[in-house]
Amino acid sequence: MNEMTLAYWNEYRKENGSHPPIDVEAFQFGDDANALAALVVSGKKTATCSAHVLYEMENELLPYVGQYAIVLDATERPVAIIQTTDVTIQPMNEVSEEFALAEGEGTYADWWDIHERFFSELLGSYQLSFSPSMKLVCERFIVVDRFNVKE
Template structure:
């Protein structure tokens, strides 16, 4: 019976899947940032409010289920400190450096360059299991 629940694929967070999944499980990570251009290049839909996802660890084992609470697309250099802190990984400068380091090689695979006004998808979520 469909109760209007929207599901998406399972996924790992970033390049440090175990650490980030653990932050989700602890309730410290309640947000994530992804590059908008990658949704376009890979012809994927943006996350939707109310969508559920299964978070995997580095061994592709499910460790949590999250529900998307909000989705906003904006230039990376306009992301607020409040949002970056909700990612649970460190302060604003850590967030900025980590995302530049993460996005730059991915963009290069498509012959694109990083720019401070790169559009990003800012997702807030809540852990619903465990």
């Protein structure tokens, strides 16, 4: 986590008491970090998904309800702090249209095309193949703070 992001998190924690945990993840969404970060800040993106198999391969903990994260743009500048409100694991071909639309990237068909391409490329880098029934970790979140925006 860079200095600016750490300072942002520490300021958020200071302003919101000791409730938020000390540990927080900072990350960029997908393969167009700026566009996806803008969707988060605008409130159009309130969900995301990731390949379950990668959590298993990397022995990484799954996201959990109440977890905080800092969303970064393509230059690794913080844009917002989000908090996870729901986590489910389901096959990609069973993801609802409502969830896909909550990802903020267009129609259900747009969501499918974007994610099939993204997961095909990502899994290919691990010598794995995309499958329409691959398990996804589907998260919903709320924006709890926007960087440099005080309401």
